[in-house]
Amino acid sequence: MSRIAYVNGRYVAHGEAQIHIEDRGYQFADGIYEVAAIFRGQIIDEDGHLERMKRSLGELRMDMPMPEEPFRLVCRETLRRNRVRDGIIYIQVSRGVSPRDHPFPKDVKPALVMTARAVAWPENADDDKGAEVATVADIRWLRRDVKSISLLPNILAKQEAREKSAYEAWFVDGDGFVTEGSSTNAWIVDDQGRIVTRQLDNNILGGITRATVLKLARENSIEIIERAFTVEEALAAPEAFLTSTTSFIKGIVGIDGAEVGDGKPGPVTRRLRALYLDYCRGSGSNLA
Numbered sequence: 001m002s003r004i005a006y007v008n009g010r011y012v013a014h015g016e017a018q019i020h021i022e023d024r025g026y027q028f029a030d031g032i033y034e035v036a037a038i039f040r041g042q043i044i045d046e047d048g049h050l051e052r053m054k055r056s057l058g059e060l061r062m063d064m065p066m067p068e069e070p071f072r073l074v075c076r077e078t079l080r081r082n083r084v085r086d087g088i089i090y091i092q093v094s095r096g097v098s099p100r101d102h103p104f105p106k107d108v109k110p111a112l113v114m115t116a117r118a119v120a121w122p123e124n125a126d127d128d129k130g131a132e133v134a135t136v137a138d139i140r141w142l143r144r145d146v147k148s149i150s151l152l153p154n155i156l157a158k159q160e161a162r163e164k165s166a167y168e169a170w171f172v173d174g175d176g177f178v179t180e181g182s183s184t185n186a187w188i189v190d191d192q193g194r195i196v197t198r199q200l201d202n203n204i205l206g207g208i209t210r211a212t213v214l215k216l217a218r219e220n221s222i223e224i225i226e227r228a229f230t231v232e233e234a235l236a237a238p239e240a241f242l243t244s245t246t247s248f249i250k251g252i253v254g255i256d257g258a259e260v261g262d263g264k265p266g267p268v269t270r271r272l273r274a275l276y277l278d279y280c281r282g283s284g285s286n287l288a
Helices: 024-028 046-059 068-082 152-163 208-219 231-236 267-282
Strands: 004-007 010-013 031-039 087-094 111-118 131-137 168-172 177-181 185-189 195-197 224-226 239-244 248-255
Touching: 004 068, 010 068, 024 087, 031 046, 031 267, 046 068, 046 087, 046 208, 068 087, 068 111, 131 152, 131 239, 152 168, 168 231, 185 231, 195 208, 208 224, 208 239, 208 248, 208 267, 231 248, 239 267, 248 267
Parallel strands: 131 168, 131 248, 195 224
Antiparallel strands: 004 010, 004 111, 031 087, 087 111, 168 177, 177 185, 185 195, 185 239, 239 248
């Protein structure tokens, strides 16, 4: 079956989807995006993704492209037309189309694009063998809390990680503290079994999976510390892991070629991964 995209009010064949050459997303990266996981026919954390999308739009002084309920219906129709029951939906909103000029144009309607594709998600928490990360200097702008489509530093960081045979890059600020991954949030587990992740501020994106993991940890009496940690702390920690919509929870077994813990995902990471997979199986917004 050919894939179908939603583009500004029309469902079109993915290979024929087009945007205007003067779309401000294309010319200025003047827009935001969201990615949500679809697990067994459910949009995982749909409300959280929608709220973050509205927040990012508000920070850029942009309106929702349509009212909330029709927007949810378009999401479901995009998934239905692509027959996705396990996968992702990608949503992008730009400020719209206008002659190229830096200031905000007047009376321009936001442009909306959605695509969906199938992904085979993990079913067993023990399937995670862990991954390596490479550290890179954090050269990004100072509003990382906005889910902007301007991702060039993230792309360069991810490419550098892959060239070092690492799964992910961890950004490190000028003081030696880990901010986040190029497309993930960063965590360690201390020697008391507490999970540590950077506090929310303008330096990191508030991950939706991050928020769910924090909720699950609290519900299961796992202590949480929200603060910045250094690369040295991460290397000395018994466990480290990352979270994101598309990685779920993945153990970190090496940083810059040095082993973390015993070189395998640790017990706290495995427990959280099992709790998250159970959450995905039993929650979300059913598409039926």
